[in-house]
Amino acid sequence: MSTADSRLAVTGRRVREHVLRESRRANVGHIGSALSIADIVAALYGGILRIEAPDDPERDRFVLSKGHAALALYAALALRGWLSEDQLATYCGDDSLLGVHPEADLPGVDFSTGSLGHGLAMAAGSALAARKSGSSRRVFVLVSDAELNEGSTWEAAMFAAQHGLSNLYVFVDSNGQQALGFTRDIIAIENAAERFGAFGWDARELDGHDVPAIRAAVEDAVGDPRPHVFVARTVFGRGVSFMTSRIKWHYWPMSADEFDQAMNEIAAT
Amino acid sequence: MRATFANTLTEIARADRRVLLLTADLGYMALEPFSDALPDQFVNVGVAEQNMVGIATGLAEGGFLPFLYSIAPFAALRPYEFLRNGPILHRLPVRIVGVGAGFEYGTAGPSHHGIDDAAALRPHPGLLIVTPAEPGQLRSALLATWDHDGPVYYRIGKDERITVPGLNGRFRTGRAEIVREGRDLALVAMGALAAEACGAADLLAAQGLSATVAIVSTFNPSPVEDLAALARSHSLLVSVEAQYVNGALGSLVAETIAEAGAGTRLVRIGVRRPPQARSGSQTFYHALHGLGRDAIAARVLALMTGERI
Structure with missing residues (x-):
């Protein structure tokens, strides 16, 4: 499969189908978070990221800072042909490289994550490395809105602005939920774009389920000398009615009946 | 040992441009030999130690050899989890330099004392820890380990005059x-x-x-x-x-x-x-x-x- 063809294979619907299938097989949760980012991941792996091969040193980097949604990333890697269906089926099995959180030993995963607040700092360093090497590669990061609770995220945000890391592109998965409740009830951060703007970033808001709009926003950001952040309005559990905006689906696995219903709903989209 | 560190690292970095020196805004009257000679290889990241470790992880993944400088507890302990999940987990060649081993920052008080850095980091088998006893040994250790394949913690002192009779700067990893x-x-x-x-x-x-x-x-x-x-x-x-x-x-x-x-x-x-x-x-x-x-x-x-x- 050519790179162009494999990109076309990455759609939000296919990412969701993989997420549901492997979650059910492994009987593991974090489904709502993975569904929330499915379209951003599809936009990235379906077109934005310049990756000819996962081991190309000049490839764009991607840091899934909200590592608990790794299944959506594995789905994209599988759809691109960098991960076999057999490998994907090892998700959460013993001796598998595909755990709940992504590990850099898995080809296609650039940085290990899982501890929230860690990804943006590594990504900023990666962007600085690209610039110091005279490379045109770019670094994309996906953070959760609740991850903005972490002070380290803002340390990295200040650093990136200070150094004008315009090769750094951050998506905030703004689904309004975190592990134990709604962000508005825990640490409200509904003006994230404004806050990043105040930190010296090129900050935009967009619909995190509109793949063409995501691509257009990244293209539009090129040329701005600041680091870029796209605060993406997303829906937790998007595509599955009984998971939508329900806290329980942060951790909960599906029953067989729930799986069938979820797959049917995704197939109808 | 700070002067020995700065001078030796400057020599190394002149010969290998992958070597970078990052500081979390410390090292006044210590790091200037490096920052003056090699400004493009020097970054003051500001007062943000865990961010410094995160940045260094990204730099190392991109092929650089970043040395991170701060006072021992700030270098080793503030970013402890970033070290654990960053250079140690990724097996990347980040070098952390903690200055002020033991009670060297005596009057600065307990916040500045380096009395638990080596103890806290030793459980990690993937982290080489280097604790030189004198400037001459620090120089040998740096020359022997600067391109070590994995992360390193250097626990160094401030005192440039100290010598250990009979040591003569000898250093061997694991000995x-x-x-x-x-x-x-x-x-x-x-x-x-x-x-x-x-x-x-x-x-x-x-x-x-x-x-x-x-x-x-x-x-x-x-x-x-x-x-x-x-x-x-x-x-x-x-x-x-x-x-x-x-x-x-x-x-x-x-x-x-x-x-x-x-x-x-x-x-x-x-x-x-x-x-x-x-x-x-x-x-x-x-x-x-x-x-x-x-x-x-x-x-x-x-x-x-x-x-x-």
Whole structure:
């Protein structure tokens, strides 16, 4: 499969189908978070990221800072042909490289994550490395809105602005939920774009389920000398009615009946 | 040792442009030899130590060899989890340099004391820890390990004048350096307190006791074989470190004796009390914790002559 063809294979619907299938097989949760980012991941792996091969040193980097949604990333890697269906089926099995959180030993995963607040700092360093090497590669990061609770995220945000890391592109998965409740009830951060703007970033808001709009926003950001952040309005559990905006689906696995219903709903989209 | 660090790293970095020096806004009158000579390889990341480690992880993934400079607790402990999930987990060549080993920042108080950095980091088998005893040994260690394949923690002092008799700057990864051979006991020292251990050996010699002095400057790999040999050939080992006795050198020696089945008596000299509010010079703290040459010698004498210690 050519790179162009494999990109076309990455759609939000296919990412969701993989997420549901492997979650059910492994009987593991974090489904709502993975569904929330499915379209951003599809936009990235379906077109934005310049990756000819996962081991190309000049490839764009991607840091899934909200590592608990790794299944959506594995789905994209599988759809691109960098991960076999057999490998994907090892998700959460013993001796598998595909755990709940992504590990850099898995080809296609650039940085290990899982501890929230860690990804943006590594990504900023990666962007600085690209610039110091005279490379045109770019670094994309996906953070959760609740991850903005972490002070380290803002340390990295200040650093990136200070150094004008315009090769750094951050998506905030703004689904309004975190592990134990709604962000508005825990640490409200509904003006994230404004806050990043105040930190010296090129900050935009967009619909995190509109793949063409995501691509257009990244293209539009090129040329701005600041680091870029796209605060993406997303829906937790998007595509599955009984998971939508329900806290329980942060951790909960599906029953067989729930799986069938979820797959049917995704197939109808 | 700070000047030796800056000068040696400048030499290394001139020859290899992958070498970068990052600081979390510390190193006034210390890092200028590097920052003046190689401004493109120097970054002050601001007062943000965990971010510095995160940035360095990204730089190392991109092929660079970043050295990160701060005072020991800020370098090693503030970003502890970023070290764990960053360079250690990714097996990336990030180098953390903690200055102010032990009580060197005496009057700055407990927030600045480097008495738990090596102890906290030693459990990580993938992290090479280097604890030089004198500037000459730091230079050798840097030249031997700057391109080590994996992360490194360098625990360095400020004092540029300190020398350990007989060491002559020798350094070997995973080995102890014997600077003095004796029969009655072996003093095993880490960091700049090695000079105090040598002084204690002189005092003991005047009392008719013959002490071996061994310097431990690396963990992970640790000089287990060398320490086991010392345990087998001496009836008493005394560990000496400006560090809590649990976790670093004292623990290593205890574990080694036990695992070798040597049955040798061990006295661990180091910090045993919680931090206290009253501050003072390094000498004050050494006296408080019994870390100076006189206290070390007195402790050994009391033991060897059967007094309760």
